[in-house]
Amino acid sequence: xxxxxxxxxxxxxxxxxxxxxxxxxxxxxxxxxxxxxxxxxxxxxxxxxxxxxxxxxxxxxxxxxxxxxxxxxxxxxxxxxxxxxxxxxxxxxxxxxxxxxxxxxxxxxxxxxxxxxxxxxxxxxxxxxxxxxxxxxxxxxxxxxxxxxxxxxxxxxxxxxxxxxxxxxxxxxxxxxxxxxxxxxxxxxxxxxxxxxxxxxxxxxxxxxxxxxxxxxxxxxxxxxxxxxxxxxxxxxxxxxxxxxxxxxxxx
Amino acid sequence: xxxxxxxxxxxxxxxxxxxxxxxxxxxxxxxxxxxxxxxxxxxxxxxxxxxxxxxxxxxxxxxxxxxxxxxxxxxxxxxxxxxxxxxxxxxxxxxxxxxxxxxxxxxxxxxxxxxxxxxxxxxxxxxxxxxxxxxxxxxxxxxxxxxxxxxxxxxxxxxxxxxxxxxxxxxxxxxxxxxxxxxxxxxxxxxxxxxxxxxxxxxxxxxxxxxxxxxxxxxxxxxxxxxxxxxxxxxxxxxxxxxxxxxxxxxxxxxxxxxxxxxxxxxxxxxxxxxxxxxxxxxxxxxxxxxxxxxxxxxxxxxxxxxxxxxxx
Numbered sequence: 001x002x003x004x005x006x007x008x009x010x011x012x013x014x015x016x017x018x019x020x021x022x023x024x025x026x027x028x029x030x031x032x033x034x035x036x037x038x039x040x041x042x043x044x045x046x047x048x049x050x051x052x053x054x055x056x057x058x059x060x061x062x063x064x065x066x067x068x069x070x071x072x073x074x075x076x077x078x079x080x081x082x083x084x085x086x087x088x089x090x091x092x093x094x095x096x097x098x099x100x101x102x103x104x105x106x107x108x109x110x111x112x113x114x115x116x117x118x119x120x121x122x123x124x125x126x127x128x129x130x131x132x133x134x135x136x137x138x139x140x141x142x143x144x145x146x147x148x149x150x151x152x153x154x155x156x157x158x159x160x161x162x163x164x165x166x167x168x169x170x171x172x173x174x175x176x177x178x179x180x181x182x183x184x185x186x187x188x189x190x191x192x193x194x195x196x197x198x199x200x201x202x203x204x205x206x207x208x209x210x211x212x213x214x215x216x217x218x219x220x221x222x223x224x225x226x227x228x229x230x231x232x233x234x235x236x237x238x239x240x241x242x243x244x245x246x247x248x249x250x251x252x
Numbered sequence: 253x254x255x256x257x258x259x260x261x262x263x264x265x266x267x268x269x270x271x272x273x274x275x276x277x278x279x280x281x282x283x284x285x286x287x288x289x290x291x292x293x294x295x296x297x298x299x300x301x302x303x304x305x306x307x308x309x310x311x312x313x314x315x316x317x318x319x320x321x322x323x324x325x326x327x328x329x330x331x332x333x334x335x336x337x338x339x340x341x342x343x344x345x346x347x348x349x350x351x352x353x354x355x356x357x358x359x360x361x362x363x364x365x366x367x368x369x370x371x372x373x374x375x376x377x378x379x380x381x382x383x384x385x386x387x388x389x390x391x392x393x394x395x396x397x398x399x400x401x402x403x404x405x406x407x408x409x410x411x412x413x414x415x416x417x418x419x420x421x422x423x424x425x426x427x428x429x430x431x432x433x434x435x436x437x438x439x440x441x442x443x444x445x446x447x448x449x450x451x452x453x454x455x456x457x458x459x460x461x462x463x464x465x466x467x468x469x470x471x472x473x474x475x476x477x478x479x480x481x482x483x484x485x486x487x488x489x490x491x492x493x494x495x496x497x498x499x500x501x502x503x504x505x506x507x508x509x510x511x512x513x514x515x516x517x518x519x520x521x522x523x524x525x526x527x528x529x530x531x532x533x534x535x536x537x538x539x540x541x542x543x544x545x546x547x548x549x550x551x552x553x554x555x556x557x558x559x560x561x562x563x564x565x
Binding site for chain 2: 045048049050069070071072073074075078079080081084085086087088089090091094098099101102105106132149152
């Protein structure tokens with residue numbers, strides 16, 4: 001269980017995150033939604049120790065993450081940020097192998113190689129295995145990055161807009177794979193999502209943020225109501241039911 | 253990839269032998285020739301290999317730290333700061349031993365490189381071309397300060413002669429500090445994975461449990477020490493740290509654990525080649541290797557930029 005207590009982040013006088021008290025369960029898919037600038041990515045950074053909060057704490061199973069050793073933490077939680085500008089020419093295999101770094105420290109053993117193999121298979125990256133990531137398409141590269149963090153094989157996986165750059169087919173594919181990982185391997189996957197319908201379709205829980213605060217935390221059925229969503233996004237939209245599932249229409 | 257290593261190694265050996273055989277006096281099977289070999293030719297060849305290897309390694313580390321393929325110690329102010337250190341030593345402690353000069357030069361280049369990398373961190377807009385431009389400007393400013401001070405102290409000529417890469421004065425007993433640079437390159441190899449990870453950025457590094465700041469400082473110290481040693485001992489060879497990592501990157505990619513040996517070998521080969529050229533082009537006189545390297549290096553670099561479409565994208 002990951003919990004945050006009174007988490008705040010300020011840049012000068014601008015409050016990016018205000019008094020965040022959250023609990024992330026140790027299994028299932030959680031989506032974080034909200035308008036641009038709501039603080040979703042910042043929250044992810046703080047929870048994953050990429051950035052220090054101005055005040056407040058983050059705990060993993062009751063222990064403060066700032067007191068845990070970073071290499072140990074790397075086997076408990078993994079994070080993939082939105083922008084992954086990489087200059088280095090690394091192959092997909094290299095990248096995924098680095099995802100195992102917390103286990104092998106540069107000397108991959110047979111077990112690591114097996115894991116790397118299975119993750120590459122899992123994300124259909126076998127044909128690109130020895131290709132350089134800077135020579136791949138945006139979607140293939142995104143899958144390679146997801147493969148890297150999946151190889152890290154952590155209980156908690158934080159993804160910042162994982163469907164970025166992916167077409168419909170690959171988006172659905174990735175979401176199904178992530179769902180599979182959450183259900184079969186009992187992992188907890190926490191994602192920042194922009195596509196509300198994807199979030200509703202695959203999440204066990206949705207966290208809605210606005211102006212640096214958590215405004216709702218509930219199951220998709222409760223969040224997917226016109227009134228709730230209009231509150232979150234400040235725009236007119238419509239939720240209909242299609243084949244027994246809520247679907248949000250906001251395109252016009 | 254081992255194929256490339258083997259080729260490069262063969263090339264280095266051939267060039268080594270050539271380097272040993274070339275000179276104004278020819279070698280025979282006698283004591284005088286043996287002395288010549290031991291006092292001049294072998295130290296020179298060793299110095300070339302050590303300088304070539306370590307400067308290429310320093311270049312590739314610098315590129316990982318700056319996360320940019322167009323920087324190397326001569327375009328990031330590192331060399332200039334080491335030179336400034338040398339200059340101050342020449343002015344105030346001309347009698348100091350080489351060791352102290354080295355110490356000061358290295359210290360200055362650590363400071364100078366750190367300032368450069370801090371400037372980079374402060375700049376949010378990180379276009380690939382902005383980074384080397386900032387580096388060149390920064391180096392230019394420090395270079396101007398050196399010129400000003402050296403001009404006032406009437407040391408202008410001696411300081412630039414000292415810094416410009418030249419191996420014609422290398423003799424036994426006057427190059428051994430370069431082994432330190434060679435040793436640092438080997439140390440770099442042992443931390444190759446972490447240096448590669450640092451090149452993937454701070455967030456990826458932290459996510460994988462790496463102490464990013466520690467690796468960053470370690471890389472910085474490696475670059476600065478190698479540069480410092482070179483400045484004090486043999487002078488610096490321009491373009492080497494830029495061209496070699498880029499060639500190797502095209503051949504085997506940037507995973508340093510795999511590419512670093514090849515970087516070292518290609519670095520050695522290129523320096524040996526340029527030195528041989530510098531010695532025969534105006535035989536029996538010599539052209540400074542820095543001049544030859546400037547021409548050869550810029551040609552290779554232009555080829556890499558213009559000739560390789562795959563790379564340009």
